[in-house]
Amino acid sequence: MARFLLTRLGLAAITLFLLSxxxxxxxxxxxxxxxxxxxxxxxxxxxxxxxxxxxGTDKPILVQYWNWISGLLHGDLxxxxxxxxxxxxxxxxxxxxxxxxxxxxFVMVVPLAILGGILAxxxxxxxxxxxxxxxxxxLTVVPEFVTGIMLILVFGLWLDLFPVSANAPDxxxxxxxxxxxxxxxxxxxxxxxxxxxxxxRAGTIEALDADYTRTAALKGLPRRVVIxxxxxxxxxxxxxxVVATQTGYLIGGLVVIETLFNYPGMGRLIFTAANDKDxxxxxxxxLLVGIVFLVATLLADIAYSLLNPRIRYATAE
Amino acid sequence: MDDTQRRVDAIRNxxxxxxxxxxxxxxxxxxxxxxxxxxxxxVGMSIPLVSFLAAACGGGDGGETTGAGTTPTATGEIQxxxxxxxALIQPTTEPNPLLVQDEGGAGLLGSTGExxxxxxxxxxxxxxxxxxxxxxxxxxVWTFKIRQGVKFHSxxxxxxxxxxxxxxxxxxxxxxxxxxxxxLGGVLSPGGxxxxxxxxxxxxxxxxxxxxxxxxSSANYNAIIIPADLDPADWGKTFEGTGPFKMESFSPxxxxxxxxxxxxxxxxxxPDSMELKFxxxxxxxxxxxxxxxVDFVEHFSxxxxxxxxxDPNVNxxxxxxxxxxxxxxxxxxxxxxxxxxxxxxxxxxxRQALVDGLWEGQADVGNDSPFAPLYPSTDTSVAQRxxxxxxxxxxxxxAGMTSxxxxxxxxxxxxxxxxxxxxxQYASQIGxxxxxxxTDAGTYYGDGxxxxxxxxxxxxxxxxxxxRPVPNVYLTAPLSGDPKVGVWNSAHFKNDQYDxxxxxxxxxLDIDSQKGxxxxxxxxLLDETPIVFPYFxxxxxxxxxxxxxxxxxxxxxxxxxxxxFTT
Numbered sequence: 008m009a010r011f012l013l014t015r016l017g018l019a020a021i022t023l024f025l026l027s028x029x030x031x032x033x034x035x036x037x038x039x040x041x042x043x044x045x046x047x048x049x050x051x052x053x054x055x056x057x058x059x060x061x062x063g064t065d066k067p068i069l070v071q072y073w074n075w076i077s078g079l080l081h082g083d084l085x086x087x088x089x090x091x092x093x094x095x096x097x098x099x100x101x102x103x104x105x106x107x108x109x110x111x112x113f114v115m116v117v118p119l120a121i122l123g124g125i126l127a128x129x130x131x132x133x134x135x136x137x138x139x140x141x142x143x144x145x146l147t148v149v150p151e152f153v154t155g156i157m158l159i160l161v162f163g164l165w166l167d168l169f170p171v172s173a174n175a176p177d178x179x180x181x182x183x184x185x186x187x188x189x190x191x192x193x194x195x196x197x198x199x200x201x202x203x204x205x206x207x208r209a210g211t212i213e214a215l216d217a218d219y220t221r222t223a224a225l226k227g228l229p230r231r232v233v234i235x236x237x238x239x240x241x242x243x244x245x246x247x248x249v250v251a252t253q254t255g256y257l258i259g260g261l262v263v264i265e266t267l268f269n270y271p272g273m274g275r276l277i278f279t280a281a282n283d284k285d286x287x288x289x290x291x292x293x294l295l296v297g298i299v300f301l302v303a304t305l306l307a308d309i310a311y312s313l314l315n316p317r318i319r320y321a322t323a324e
Numbered sequence: 325m326d327d328t329q330r331r332v333d334a335i336r337n338x339x340x341x342x343x344x345x346x347x348x349x350x351x352x353x354x355x356x357x358x359x360x361x362x363x364x365x366x367v368g369m370s371i372p373l374v375s376f377l378a379a380a381c382g383g384g385d386g387g388e389t390t391g392a393g394t395t396p397t398a399t400g401e402i403q404x405x406x407x408x409x410x411a412l413i414q415p416t417t418e419p420n421p422l423l424v425q426d427e428g429g430a431g432l433l434g435s436t437g438e439x440x441x442x443x444x445x446x447x448x449x450x451x452x453x454x455x456x457x458x459x460x461x462x463x464x465v466w467t468f469k470i471r472q473g474v475k476f477h478s479x480x481x482x483x484x485x486x487x488x489x490x491x492x493x494x495x496x497x498x499x500x501x502x503x504x505x506x507x508l509g510g511v512l513s514p515g516g517x518x519x520x521x522x523x524x525x526x527x528x529x530x531x532x533x534x535x536x537x538x539x540x541s542s543a544n545y546n547a548i549i550i551p552a553d554l555d556p557a558d559w560g561k562t563f564e565g566t567g568p569f570k571m572e573s574f575s576p577x578x579x580x581x582x583x584x585x586x587x588x589x590x591x592x593x594x595p596d597s598m599e600l601k602f603x604x605x606x607x608x609x610x611x612x613x614x615x616x617x618v619d620f621v622e623h624f625s626x627x628x629x630x631x632x633x634x635d636p637n638v639n640x641x642x643x644x645x646x647x648x649x650x651x652x653x654x655x656x657x658x659x660x661x662x663x664x665x666x667x668x669x670x671x672x673x674x675r676q677a678l679v680d681g682l683w684e685g686q687a688d689v690g691n692d693s694p695f696a697p698l699y700p701s702t703d704t705s706v707a708q709r710x711x712x713x714x715x716x717x718x719x720x721x722x723a724g725m726t727s728x729x730x731x732x733x734x735x736x737x738x739x740x741x742x743x744x745x746x747x748x749q750y751a752s753q754i755g756x757x758x759x760x761x762x763t764d765a766g767t768y769y770g771d772g773x774x775x776x777x778x779x780x781x782x783x784x785x786x787x788x789x790x791x792r793p794v795p796n797v798y799l800t801a802p803l804s805g806d807p808k809v810g811v812w813n814s815a816h817f818k819n820d821q822y823d824x825x826x827x828x829x830x831x832x833l834d835i836d837s838q839k840g841x842x843x844x845x846x847x848x849l850l851d852e853t854p855i856v857f858p859y860f861x862x863x864x865x866x867x868x869x870x871x872x873x874x875x876x877x878x879x880x881x882x883x884x885x886x887x888x889f890t891t
Contacts (some may be wrong), residue, residue: 043771045417057498164611171614172612172617
């Protein structure tokens with residue numbers, strides 16, 4: 008197990024390094040520069056050059072990258088070029104917001120989708136199955152901004168049941184925060200339900216059709232016990248993998264939903280940083296999301312091996 | 325009557341040449357009472373003085389200045405106190421008075437900061453930090469009297485030196501405000517400002533400028549007066565200013581909270597607090613207003629906010645503005661080297677249809693020059709160019725260009741893509757094929773210099789221009805043949821007669837002379853047509869029905885100190 012973890016950490020470090028290089032290079036390929044973005048399209052070129060010099064963005068890209076990475080290794084994420092604030096002061100609140108929304112959505116969608124998938128598999132090809140699969144797929148296919156706008160219109164404006172933006176006022180109680188987060192979280196649930204449910208359904212069907220399940224049933228075990236002890240832990244394997252890969256999206260990829268609900272999360276932060284060519288902010292944010300993603304998949308792999316002894320014994324060799 | 329006349333004469337004896345000229349024009353009926361009030365305040369006459377003269381010297385044409393730019397004033401009906409929530413577009417940079425060049429940032433600066441004067445919706449200048457101002461004989465030196473007893477939020481007293489250093493920092497070529505310099509470049513140079521005593525600031529201009537007070541008013545939104553010892557880079561920590569609100573908290577990318585300043589020199593703010601919430605996009609702002617999460621939307625567009633225009637629960641405040649688009653055609657490159665081709669394109673466009681279609685009527689038709697209808701110096705007697713497809717086709721055939729194709733470059737923002745599509749359609753009606761190349765702002769503007777910017781290099785393009793209270797900048801930067809001045813000259817227009825006319829306009833101190841030159845400029849540009857100015861659209865704000873007395877100006881400035889709720 009220890010060797011497994013060490014190898015994974017090592018690979019993670021390499022992945023993150025490559026990610027950071029890619030972000031720096033990619034952002035630099037875009038036209039425009041930081042000072043021009045800050046001072047505007049109509050500013051004098053000499054003023055732009057001067058600000059670029061002040062910010063250090065006229066240095067070669069390798070130098071900028073090196074400065075940033077050496078700072079990072081000392082725990083200093085750098086200073087945002089657009090906002091003139093330490094990057095961690097911007098990332099901290101954004102990350103907290105993203106985690107809250109992601110957690111809320113997660114808590115709603117995962118149990119719901121797993122139950123839905125299992126139910127669909129148990130009632131395979133019957134009406135329930137059709138409703139869940141086709142219904143779920145239709146909802147997933149609808150773009151998230153359409154779903155979001157519909158929810159805002161119906162529940163926010165017409166029925167006036169929920170707030171139309173996601174950011175609760177300062178000092179709001181936990182329940183109030185949940186109220187504010189409900190619509191965006193619901194949007195995510197609608198978007199992700201179909202996908203996760205289908206994967207669970209496929210896994211469950213595969214487990215249901217397996218030899219060991221038939222053996223267990225033939226042994227005389229009640230159906231309920233068969234499902235609980237033999238089917239579930241096998242059917243959930245693909246689901247865990249899928250859910251883990253969604254974590255990165257939930258933390259750093261919700262640009263559309265965050266914009267729609269005016270929620271200051273990581274998605275919007277990264278998007279603006281990319282547009283502004285704010286390298287320190289962009290690179291640090293993307294790296295953070297990368298870390299979240301890698302941790303999630305690592306946890307998924309560990310859960311996987313816990314659930315599936317065959318994997319456990321394989322890695323132990 | 326005699327007594328009044330004697331008083332008027334006494335007053336006139338003390339006024340400057342320029343001010344007397346304005347009074348003459350008003351007495352002779354050449355300008356309306358409203359125009360007199362506007363010109364008078366711009367030139368430095370106090371409002372009580374102007375009101376007195378307006379009544380004494382005119383026939384009283386009954387045109388009271390209506391509160392354009394404000395919500396209906398229901399006297400006595402608004403409650404004291406209250407917490408106003410404002411939706412503001414996301415500021416793009418840190419709150420540093422030197423760096424701000426966007427609407428969101430301007431909103432932050434104006435929330436606690438004050439200017440020498442406030443340029444309101446009718447282009448009148450209301451005194452703030454400056455009490456009065458007046459020019460010398462030829463308009464090359466302007467002297468401002470600074471209000472005494474004004475305190476910064478920190479408690480320090482404001483003196484003339486703070487004003488002087490504020491402007492020194494702004495126009496400093498080494499690290500000043502690019503935005504402020506675009507307005508003051510060629511007008512005011514470093515070293516030209518003096519503060520001989522605590523209550524006087526003297527501006528020595530590079531050249532006579534009749535519009536100077538407007539250039540240092542709130543219209544120049546970087547020009548909030550800050551303490552002499554404050555580094556503008558630190559302004560964001562305290563939002564130091566003298567205004568009716570002071571900062572309580574600021575969260576970058578989220579919003580800011582302000583509370584009433586009880587030590588304000590003027591009428592204390594009515595609301596207890598003002599909260600600004602930042603929005604990245606317009607849609608959520610509008611939904612927030614309708615959903616009751618904000619009370620005031622600082623700015624919305626017609627295309628994004630159609631729902632608000634018809635909503636009975638919303639007050640729409642429309643302020644005439646000079647915000648516009650420029651459709652440039654490079655005069656030095658085929659197919660536009662022949663002015664007849666440029667005129668043909670201009671004649672193919674149905675401007676009223678654009679105003680109705682793109683702006684729901686919330687815009688004025690443009691006449692292919694920077695002279696927007698709202699400017700007092702615009703000569704409106706010049707014939708308005710209308711769509712004339714027959715003449716357009718005739719001009720093309722005269723020029724031997726009966727059918728050709730050309731690329732039109734622009735970027736994907738506001739209504740610009742729609743405008744580009746419509747221009748393409750109009751052009752196809754006269755046999756011209758336009759290929760649209762629509763990208764994003766960063767790509768279109770590029771590095772903002774010739775050779776590295778689609779905006780400045782393209783043969784045909786559409787550029788967006790923000791509002792300015794006087795047309796000076798529009799006349800020079802996009803059209804001047806002098807490469808040092810014409811830094812935005814995407815049409816590569818070079819016309820010596822034009823340049824000399826513009827020089828005359830800038831130096832003209834009174835309305836008549838300005839109008840006379842404007843007429844010539846308008847006619848020249850209609851003939852040459854390097855740029856099509858299709859419209860000048862209004863600045864729209866919105867408030868909930870129960871929020872009254874909000875004040876908006878076309879520069880994006882808003883003043884909520886007098887606002888209040890009815891229920």
